[in-house]
Amino acid sequence: MGTIAGCGGGPSYHSTHRSRLIHFTLNSRLTHRDLREILVVPRRHGAWLLVLMHGKGGSPSQFLTQPFFDTLETLGRLAPDVLLLDGSDDSYWHNRADGAWASMVLREAIPAGVRRTHAKRIAIGGISMGGYGAILIGSRARDFCAVGAQSPALWLSSGETAPGAFDDAQDYERNDVFKLHPPDPLWIDLGASDPFREATLAYARRAGIPAHIKPGGHDAALWNAFMPKFLRFFARACG
Numbered sequence: 001m002g003t004i005a006g007c008g009g010g011p012s013y014h015s016t017h018r019s020r021l022i023h024f025t026l027n028s029r030l031t032h033r034d035l036r037e038i039l040v041v042p043r044r045h046g047a048w049l050l051v052l053m054h055g056k057g058g059s060p061s062q063f064l065t066q067p068f069f070d071t072l073e074t075l076g077r078l079a080p081d082v083l084l085l086d087g088s089d090d091s092y093w094h095n096r097a098d099g100a101w102a103s104m105v106l107r108e109a110i111p112a113g114v115r116r117t118h119a120k121r122i123a124i125g126g127i128s129m130g131g132y133g134a135i136l137i138g139s140r141a142r143d144f145c146a147v148g149a150q151s152p153a154l155w156l157s158s159g160e161t162a163p164g165a166f167d168d169a170q171d172y173e174r175n176d177v178f179k180l181h182p183p184d185p186l187w188i189d190l191g192a193s194d195p196f197r198e199a200t201l202a203y204a205r206r207a208g209i210p211a212h213i214k215p216g217g218h219d220a221a222l223w224n225a226f227m228p229k230f231l232r233f234f235a236r237a238c239g
Helices: 066-078 101-117 129-140 169-174 197-207 220-238
Strands: 020-028 033-041 048-053 081-085 121-127 147-150 186-191 212-214
Touching (some): 101 121, 121 129, 121 220
Parallel strands (some): 048 081
């Protein structure tokens, strides 16, 4: 697979159910840029933080949808505070030539979120590019209470990767999630016609977990349909 559609798109909701949206700038030394983060604080929530990472061409606001806010409200005291991270257009959330993106998540962004929430437990997840990043970071930092990936951007070899996903074949090899011990507990969902289906199902088999599949492709309609189950998975593991 050489190309994929972007995962852009802004917020799409009519009610936050009184969740607060706190926008702040992270002056990242590790990626050499200012990153625009969003912290979502539900009306009721527990003492844990869910870190979410967007897809290629997206932004933190990709997650701000009505199913997202509806599910946070339904979870009540089991709901997390949610930190929505800025990964630029195509960082693919790993340490590479233009910035130490995975190190930024662990050493800069998460501490900034914890300072604002006093969370005692931390989970990590993402969509597409961010789903790959969640699996990668969650495989290397073993202290997350749960890891989740929606339609993760996975490839079985460096020759199949999308342009710009990795600096070169060596960069892919250094960040190949198939060579790492899978995180646990782990959630994976995808559409039945997702272009990453073959690699994603291969990874799920390697991790020894079921991949949750619905009719659909690699798009917001699929991610919104899974969002309630996605958030409830995290709440069961961490709430």
